[in-house]
Amino acid sequence: MIIQKTENSRISSFDPENYSFGDHFTDHMIICEYENGAWGEAKLMPYGPLPFSPSNMAFNYGQACFEGMKAYKDSSDEVYLFRVNKNFERINKSAKRLAMPEIPEEVFVGGLKALMDIDRAWIPTGEGKSLYIRPLIFATEEGLKARVSNKYMFAIVAAPATSYYSAPVSVKISDYYSRAASGGVGFAKAAGNYAASFYPTQLANDEGYEQIIWTDDSTHEYFEESGTMNVFVRIGNTIYTPPTSEKILDGVTRDSFITLAKHKGIDVRVEPIAVKDVLAAQKDGSLKEIWGVGTAVVTTAFKSYGYQGENFELPVLSEEESFALSLKKALVDIQTNAAEDPFGWREKVEKDVLQTV
Amino acid sequence: MIIQKTENSRISSFDPENYSFGDHFTDHMIICEYENGAWGEAKLMPYGPLPFSPSNMAFNYGQACFEGMKAYKDSSDEVYLFRVNKNFERINKSAKRLAMPEIPEEVFVGGLKALMDIDRAWIPTGEGKSLYIRPLIFATEEGLKARVSNKYMFAIVAAPATSYYSAPVSVKISDYYSRAASGGVGFAKAAGNYAASFYPTQLANDEGYEQIIWTDDSTHEYFEESGTMNVFVRIGNTIYTPPTSEKILDGVTRDSFITLAKHKGIDVRVEPIAVKDVLAAQKDGSLKEIWGVGTAVVTTAFKSYGYQGENFELPVLSEEESFALSLKKALVDIQTNAAEDPFGWREKVEKDVLQTV
Structure with a gap:
């Protein structure tokens, strides 16, 4: 070097x-x-x-x-x-x-x-x-x-x-714009994916939403990502997140959340999330949390979401009740050497690396 | 300035x-x-x-x-x-x-x-x-x-x-990769659209094709573009090209070809082109030409195309018989002031523009 x-x-x-x-x-x-x-x-x-x-x-x-x-x-x-x-x-x-x-x-x-x-x-x-x-x-x-x-x-x-702190935000479930094509580059951290997301996000901002929950471009019936993050939904005490695919980024924070949740004994299902199932859970009261995860903010919790002109409020949970916030704390504690790291994720940067390169 | x-x-x-x-x-x-x-x-x-x-x-x-x-x-x-x-x-x-x-x-x-x-x-x-x-x-x-x-x-x-000359090329009708999402940026000349097309094109090159005919990402049943160009198909004496949309670039050469063809009395239909209709026309002998148009080469004629592992040859037409080549010549003659310009497309660059800006 x-x-x-x-x-x-x-x-x-x-x-x-x-x-x-x-x-x-x-x-x-x-x-x-x-x-x-x-x-x-x-x-x-x-x-x-x-x-x-x-x-x-x-x-x-x-x-x-x-x-x-x-x-x-x-x-x-x-x-x-x-x-x-x-x-x-x-x-x-x-x-x-x-x-x-x-x-x-x-x-x-x-x-x-x-x-x-x-x-x-x-x-x-x-x-x-x-x-x-x-x-x-x-x-x-x-x-x-x-x-x-x-x-x-x-x-x-x-x-x-x-x-890391970011206040809970309101999000719009997209029923028109999309971020990824089948057979496209949605799974890649390609520069162009971000540019393509800005205008739809501005339109959502104009409607009072801070982010977009991106849905599949063919039917808009399934969750893909949220903003520039992977998305999680909690129904009852089960966490759902869509499987990675050619359209969905294989997020490091996503993978860490899945691993930490399983480690804590939480039921985690990596499977497609249908908008209609989220709405049904909203209706019967079993929808507890929706949140996004990514390196920049670790977790952004959602306080409400909009779908086809209607707005839905999510429950307000304490840090102890919230899977999103308790998993975030567990992750940050590992990252900052404030907790044991049973997964071997943390890597110390030795001093005077330059003398050896 | x-x-x-x-x-x-x-x-x-x-x-x-x-x-x-x-x-x-x-x-x-x-x-x-x-x-x-x-x-x-x-x-x-x-x-x-x-x-x-x-x-x-x-x-x-x-x-x-x-x-x-x-x-x-x-x-x-x-x-x-x-x-x-x-x-x-x-x-x-x-x-x-x-x-x-x-x-x-x-x-x-x-x-x-x-x-x-x-x-x-x-x-x-x-x-x-x-x-x-x-x-x-x-x-x-x-x-x-x-x-x-x-x-x-x-x-x-x-x-x-x-x-402008480019030899007729062989193209692959995509049945997996795609260049544009519904609700995406396919109609824009966005830098990222090009980066996204290179890898699928390399794979097609490896199979012996020079370009890809891009199809819709949901079903791969309809033509969208070809390489970095708009695409035209001639069946019998009728020319077809897909309508522009959020997924298809509104090409200047495309528009000029449509206008020139109509001016020459050719039947032009701006409507979706189904892969199955192209294959049916191939079978009954009415498929005459497929070509791409864009500013860089004006026209690239196709000599053959592949679809799901099968290869199909297109007829070899003379410059007089070919709509692609006669329209190309008509366009270039207007562009280079070798023919009348009934459409007011040509614009002369005056000398010493700098003195007035």
Whole structure:
């Protein structure tokens, strides 16, 4: 790995008690370039702009995918990553579906650890705080012909994230717009999937909803995802979440919730969730919770949902009663080394990683 | 408009008798930046890279859309554009669906004419040659939160294109992969639509097909597009093309073909094309032609197609017999000022546009 440390650290401009997510990027970033059929040597360098022309193929044909990860500091200032291998495997699934080259493990994992080590001062401590990490791959060849790029960049950038807390939101069950086609790229963390979701979300916002529960594009009868998260429904004391598919992202937080719920003895069913079954459970009073899960906020609980012009309220549960909130706490405790980790998910970032890369 | 002419023209490195499409970009480009809710002043400047960090939201969330256009020189070296308003309207339809700001007409059309005027020496002459023009809009804010960008760039770049000729190709009728969801962004020239098509196309290439005829994602029973083009089918002496929809691009070449065919007295039906009807016409001998149309190649004729493991040959027609080839010739003659333009499609680029902008 080529190491080029910054000579102008911006850490003094960062107040860990007073910042917003995305206001600050850490001092460094990892980049690695692909050309002539091979990845070059990874480079740790100061975070900042690089030269790309408007004919860059990522801007034109959208070959770009990413991961979302977090690093956490425990009460002893030790730094931990979480289920790194899941994100490494998924970025390569996304890359494959977008006809992009897969990134080698030593570049992804080695780059991640080196960046976390050198920028460890940027990882905030305290309730719910973390460093959000963004690995991504994007096309970099200049060209106007709609074809696969011959050049790519892998990069890792990072920014301090604020508290996990997010107030319960109201969501709209989509009966027109959709985020994924059968035989499409919905399972990939493809850049274009996000752009496609913004306009329908704005329309839902205009109707007073904060997010959309995406349904299948053919019938709109089955739940797929919620916002940019996987979705869970609790009916009685059973948790349901749709099986992953070519249309549904294989979320790391989703998988962790399923595992934690089973570990706690909760009945978890990974099966299609029909809108009509949710409405029936609403009617008979057995619908207890609906929530979304993802790396950024871990869990967003829903307070109400709209479907075809009608609004439905969800019960207000205490943190003890709520499966969503108790599972979230269990997960965060593992992530931040506040609890045992029976699953081997937590990974400590050793100091002075750079001396060994 | 801010004008910054190059001091290092690269035109002497461009041999108009010997080049490949995309090898060369013209000396200049147009850029215009959007922030604080408004587009700034357009700028004509030397073509080249600009600074963007890997946290650029276009790389991460794919807010990016484009247009494809061409400029042509006639035998007197006058320069013409084609149906500029159609592309202007469409880029804004794409922008709206991707929750991006619409570009003002004076920036799009004014920028286009200024660029064509200053770089007119780059427009090659001769059979089928043209200058390919790429207007695009993409997000430019740096951020790691999946939301709409607050900053954008509009740009126009251009590259000399080679002859229109493309040999007839074999295509695969998709029975698994798809390019567009109902309620999705298929009608937009969204960057992500192209990235999503590359991997299925590679798989089809591996089976010996050059392109895919995309079918609806729910049933795969109806034609949608072919490769990156709109698709036409001729049965007997009637031409069919699917109606535009939220899933099908409203192609300028498609619209021009429909208009030209009607003008020639050909029976044109804009209606869904069922795979089973194509197969039935193949069986009874009435299937004459299938072809794709788009700005880049105008027309690609198909020589054969595959469906569920079976291959079907299409008749070999002369240029006189072929509707695809005679309509193509009629269109190119209008574009290059080799024929009358009864539709008012052609637009001459006046000299010294820059003095008036």
